[in-house]
Amino acid sequence: MCTQKIATTFGNRKKSTMPKLQELQDIVQQTRRDILRMVHKVNSGHPGGSLGCTEFMVALYNEIMELKDGFDMNGIGEDLFFLSNGHISPLFYSVLARKGYFPISELNTFRLINSRLQGHPATHEGLPGIRVASGSLGQGMSVAIGAALAKKLNQDKHLVYSLHGDGELQEGQNWEAIMYAAANKVDNLISTVDHNGQQIDGPTNKVLPMGDLAEKFRVFGWDVLEVKQGNDLKSVIDGLKEAKSRTGKGKPVCIIMDTIMGHGVDFMMYTHAWHGKAPNDDQLENALSQNPETLGDY
Amino acid sequence: MKKYIDQGKNDTRSGYGAGMTELGRSNPNVVALCADLVGSLKIEKFIEENPDRFFQIGIAEANMMGIAAGLTIGGKIPFTGTFANFSTGRVYDQIRQSIAYSDKNVKICASHAGLTLGEDGATHQILEDIGLMKMLPGMTVINTCDYNQTKAATLAIADHHGPVYLRFGRPKVANFTPVDQKFEIGKAILLNEGKDVTIVATGHLVWEALIAAENLEKEGISAEVINIHTIKPLDEAAVLKSVKKTGCIVTAEEHNYLGGLGESISGMLATQHPTPQEFVATKDTFGESGTPEQLMEKYGLNDKAIVKAVQRVLTRK
Structure with a gap:
């Protein structure tokens, strides 16, 4: 239904297929500004997890994934990404818009009535x-x-990526x-866990300790790698490239990625307080001053 | 009055299995998923002929619904199979978010619906599934009445884009619809014309309605019988046309009166053509163990119950 709009904006995408690290860093910083301004405007949304996964999603869409021009639901002949922890939608929308999927100005409509940018x-x-709704947690990996199974049936060698919150793994469907995935050798799947140790009610270790997640995935039969600095762009890119190299070997691949919720804004870091809370005017000004404009605000 | 002949008792789930076998041969995009109930869903032949297009999920229905949603991304047409209880109530949020709200082309195929599951008892006898599914925007809800119709419906839903709930049952029942009858989603089938009362039935109750109509005729009551296999979208025109002639209606279904076919019809009639109505359905209760026949008798879901409901509704005309 929106193909015309996409066609006009996708012209910019080819230029940035191989951006240098600094170019990616600029996107990261601008994306953080987008996230903060989006949630501030409607005084709602989830900045904490969005800021924590910014390096990951920017790297994924701008450096790692093989993407076709335009958008079609079936996505045959390109890599696919599924966001299971849908509440970090501000990040997802900013990355998609700046990649050219829809006009950047549409970020202005986040969470407003009659918008395509729904809360989740x-x-x-x-x-x-967007290929599936998410927000009610625990459904994205399935x-x-x-x-990924459809890709195998279609003999499409492209990969499927997914992102999950660590708290989200408390939902039982994930473990099904x-x-x-392990039992059926779904080895064209890379699932990343945003391991920030926080959820709405507090640290995951207090709400419901989940133990050693990497080991849990391992004993379930996954190939697991850990990215210890999930807010360092190079570490994230290296981790994703390593994960990619491990696909097609009979095991699904999991990345346990340590991040800091609220990264990039000093007063939002190391706490669950900003999981689902928007900054006020002063807080926004402070937060934006820590992330100067790079590519131009929407 | 038209006579319907039982071509030989058979189960509706075998109709599903036969439909799947045919789809396996005719439509390369159709894939089947099952949560550890292959034998119950009668899909052994599909699996034998299309091993690559079958996914054994194990006892994990939530995962099955999500995987089905994902398979549509890539152009597949997934048919999920398990009991009606595990196809709906157990996985409601997965269906709601990943399938219905996301407009995924998944066919949720549910066997062992209602009381006729029998001896396993109320844990497995869902009587709320039609209501659960019809409340989801965009969901098509179908409840077939016999083997032939279930097979035809299985073929038809593969050609319909959008989420579908196809509900059928466990026991062997009369197989009376024509073997070559094309299944048209949303189109009611007029089985018998009559002038005194309209009986609209779905699923296993359609055959009971035909028996009831025969017995009513002996009492001099002319009953119009409609087989309404599609509960959503409802064939409003067919129901309206009939009640404008007869002036009263009895709805019959193997489901709770709350949320069922009768409720859909009463809601439609209330706004378009208020009509006296009686409900043959369970009365906001769980089921229990017993044989299908015993249960249908005890909970008032057979030909005798329909006759009584007709007698009641005639006094209210």
């Missing part, structure tokens, strides 16, 4: 780049597995999916 990602309004 949805396909219902036809926003290009969907990613299904898409984790068991299934």
Whole structure:
């Protein structure tokens, strides 16, 4: 339904297929500004996890994934990404818009009535780049597995990526999916866990300790690698490249990625307080001053 | 009055299995998923002929619904199979978010619906599934009445884009619809014309409605019988046309009266053509163990219950 709009904006995408690290860093910084301004404007949304996963998602879309021009739901002949922890939608929307999936100005409509940028990602309004609704937690890995199985049936060698919150792994459906993917050798799937140790009610270790997540994935039969500095762009890129090299070897691949919720804004870091809270005017000014404009605000 | 002949008792789930076998041969995009109930869903032949297009998920229905949603991304047409209880209530949020809200082309195929599951008892006898599924925007809800119709419906939903809930059952029941009858989603089938009362039935209750109509005729009551296999979208025109002639209606289904076919019809009639109505359905209760026949008798879901409901509704005309 939105192909015309995409066609006009996708011209910019080819230029940035091989950006240098500094160019990616500029996107990261601008994306952080987008996230902060989006949630501030509507006084709602989830800045903490969005800021924590910014390096990951910027790297994924701008350096790692093989993407076609334009958007079609089936995504045959390109890599796919599924965001399971849908509440970090501000990050997802900013990355998609700046990649050219829809006009950057549309970030102005986040969470407003009649917008395609719903509080949590949805396909219902036809926003290009989104392939399934998420927000009710724990469902994304199953969907990613299904898409990966479809790729195998279609003899499409491209990969499927997914992102999950660590708190989200408290949902039982994940473990059904984790068991299934290993047992059925879904080795064209790379699932990343945003290991920030925080959830709405507090640190995951207080709310419901989950033990050694890497080991849990391992004993379920996954190939696991750990990225210890999930807010360092180079570490994230190296980790994703390493994960990519481990696909096609009979095991699904998991990245346990340590991040800091609220990264890039000093007063939002090391706490769960900003999981689902927007900054006020003064806080926004402070936060933006820590992340100067790089590519131009929307 | 038209006579319907039982071509030989068979189960509706075998109709599903036969439909899947045919789809396996005719539509390369159709894939089947099952949560450890292959034998119950009668899909052994599909699996034998299309091993690459079958996914054994194990006892993990939530995962099955998500995987089905994902398989559509890539152009597949997934048919999920398990009991009706595990196809709906157990996985409601997965269906709601990953399938219905996301407009995924998944066919949720559910066997062992209702009381006729029998001896396993109320833990497995879902009587709320039609309501759960019809409340989801964009979901098509179908409840077939016999082997032939279930097979035809299985073929038809593969050609329909969008999420579908296809509900069928466990026991062997009369197989009376024509073997070559094309299944049209959303189109009611007029089985018998009558002038005194309209009986609209779905699923296993359609055959009971035909028996009831025969017995009513002996009492001099002319009953119009409609087989309404699609509960959503409802064939409003067919129901309206009939009640404008007869002036009263009985709805019959193997489901709670809350949320079922009868409720859909009463809601439609209330706004378009208020009509006296009686409900043959369970009355906001769970089921229990017993044989299918015993249960249908005890919970008032057979031909006798339909006759009584007709007698009641005639006094209210």
